Amino acid sequence: AWAGEEHEGAPAGGMGEPVGYPAGTPQARCLETERPVADSVPTAALTGLPARSAHPVELLGEGVHHYLGAPLCARGCVLGLAGFYRRGGGRPFEQDDLTLAGELAARAAISVDNARHYRREHQASLTLQRSLLPRALPRVSAAGLASRYLPADAWAGVGGDWFDAIPLSGMRVALVVGDVPGNGLQAAATMGRLRTAVQTLAGQDLLPEEVLSHLDDLVSHTLTEPGGSPDGEQDPATGATCLYAVYDPVSCRCTAARAGHPPPALLPPDGGAHLIDLPAGPPLGLGGIQPYESATVDVPAGSLLALYTDGLLKEERGYGDTDARLARLLASLDESGPVLEDVCDGVTRTLLPGGPHDDVALLLARVHALPEDRVASWEFASDPSVVARARAVTSAQLAAWDMADLDSSTSLVVSELVTNAVRYGGQGPVGLRLLRGDSLICEVSDRSNTSPRLRRAATTEEGGRGLFLVAQFTTNWGARYMRQGKTVWAEQVPHGGRPEREIDEQALLAMFDDEG
Numbered sequence: 001a002w003a004g005e006e007h008e009g010a011p012a013g014g015m016g017e018p019v020g021y022p023a024g025t026p027q028a029r030c031l032e033t034e035r036p037v038a039d040s041v042p043t044a045a046l047t048g049l050p051a052r053s054a055h056p057v058e059l060l061g062e063g064v065h066h067y068l069g070a071p072l073c074a075r076g077c078v079l080g081l082a083g084f085y086r087r088g089g090g091r092p093f094e095q096d097d098l099t100l101a102g103e104l105a106a107r108a109a110i111s112v113d114n115a116r117h118y119r120r121e122h123q124a125s126l127t128l129q130r131s132l133l134p135r136a137l138p139r140v141s142a143a144g145l146a147s148r149y150l151p152a153d154a155w156a157g158v159g160g161d162w163f164d165a166i167p168l169s170g171m172r173v174a175l176v177v178g179d180v181p182g183n184g185l186q187a188a189a190t191m192g193r194l195r196t197a198v199q200t201l202a203g204q205d206l207l208p209e210e211v212l213s214h215l216d217d218l219v220s221h222t223l224t225e226p227g228g229s230p231d232g233e234q235d236p237a238t239g240a241t242c243l244y245a246v247y248d249p250v251s252c253r254c255t256a257a258r259a260g261h262p263p264p265a266l267l268p269p270d271g272g273a274h275l276i277d278l279p280a281g282p283p284l285g286l287g288g289i290q291p292y293e294s295a296t297v298d299v300p301a302g303s304l305l306a307l308y309t310d311g312l313l314k315e316e317r318g319y320g321d322t323d324a325r326l327a328r329l330l331a332s333l334d335e336s337g338p339v340l341e342d343v344c345d346g347v348t349r350t351l352l353p354g355g356p357h358d359d360v361a362l363l364l365a366r367v368h369a370l371p372e373d374r375v376a377s378w379e380f381a382s383d384p385s386v387v388a389r390a391r392a393v394t395s396a397q398l399a400a401w402d403m404a405d406l407d408s409s410t411s412l413v414v415s416e417l418v419t420n421a422v423r424y425g426g427q428g429p430v431g432l433r434l435l436r437g438d439s440l441i442c443e444v445s446d447r448s449n450t451s452p453r454l455r456r457a458a459t460t461e462e463g464g465r466g467l468f469l470v471a472q473f474t475t476n477w478g479a480r481y482m483r484q485g486k487t488v489w490a491e492q493v494p495h496g497g498r499p500e501r502e503i504d505e506q507a508l509l510a511m512f513d514d515e516g
Helices: 026-033 095-132 187-200 209-221 322-334 342-352 386-400 402-425 466-472 505-511
Strands: 039-042 048-049 064-074 077-088 143-151 160-168 173-180 239-250 253-259 263-265 296-297 304-308 360-367 374-380 430-437 442-448 476-481 486-492
Touching: 026 039, 026 064, 026 077, 026 466, 039 322, 048 077, 077 095, 095 304, 143 160, 143 173, 143 342, 160 187, 160 360, 173 304, 173 360, 187 209, 187 239, 209 239, 209 466, 239 304, 263 322, 304 322, 322 342, 374 386, 386 402, 386 430, 402 430, 402 442, 402 466, 466 476
Parallel strands: none
Antiparallel strands: 039 064, 064 077, 143 360, 160 173, 173 239, 239 253, 253 296, 263 304, 304 360, 374 430, 430 442, 442 486, 476 486
């Protein structure tokens, strides 16, 4: 193989083209014996046969009198051949020349092999990294989404940056970006572990600061697990950063917390991009230096939220002037247009004109508001008599929304959830809220933090079937906890979604038959 610019005497064939040598030639002997070989005026040494062609490739021009070949061998593998030629009437190659050529070839072979291994690991890391990132962002009613992941150049190696958008109950969406220290396969695998953990925690509808606290515990406890980190080595996730934000399209508010991560940027509809002031929590896995805290801000409909990793702020030799680069980020957002994909391109082009020097993850969200006519809410006293009233207002609202086909199942859900809230929710008021989007969501709130539990009641029990019925007649259901109280929600797909089930008394009784 030939490297560098073409010069006089370089191959007439394509640069880097594989070349084979006939048996008996000095090159063939050198490759067979894996030792340096010298020869004088070898006619066959002047040509080689390309791997994919029968036409000879002229290696050097006229006037060559002496040839020395040294194999490129590393880790038991022959990688190629280094050829040295003397023109004119120079002296033949001697033993010292063979020794020197062998040493040069051995050093070159190690460098070539290291480069091969590095390239292979870099490609494997990049493939793993891309496979662990979202293939496509989810379609959510709360926001329009766009993202970019830019791997670092080959010298820096693949890192552990990631992003995610996770649909939550109540038509909310969680926006996540994170950064694992280090690079290579280990960083990519650790990123996948943390991303999976965040998705699991998000599914429990925890507050942002609670998500980060549990994530911090996960990283901290890895060292104490048997075989978790051999020889007392630090968990590769230690020092990872994460930003977790939840946007609610009903209230048009965003609650976020961060663990050692740069704060998000916010561009309101009337301009004036700025960083959201969030309490700065420590990176993950540092042993609970301080508790994580969240902040809640108003985010008007049409605003642009930008979450990013620190690779967007790095220059070729490190961070440089971070404040100046943050100012450029905000200016780029101020000058952006309505198309999110174009905004992604504009931001990365402005801040990284020469390409990234570290991994970069960028997540943009153009937030929407759920129109007021798609939200209906009521508050009732904690009294059994309000159940009938709750059913009545629900039926009336569904009729107004032209969703009477969901009346029977929704009335059943409302009846069961309100009854449970009255019975187990304490003395505070009971809240009922209906949300109409791509699906119909029914939410019942109370002041109790008691966790609802789905169970199968025996035929001899008079109660205990409420949540089982809710699960049977809805697409999905769950509970989320607030600082005071909880909300139990149930989701149904209207008009052309999953068909509504007919409520058959005999079928319902059969569900709880203990016989057989």
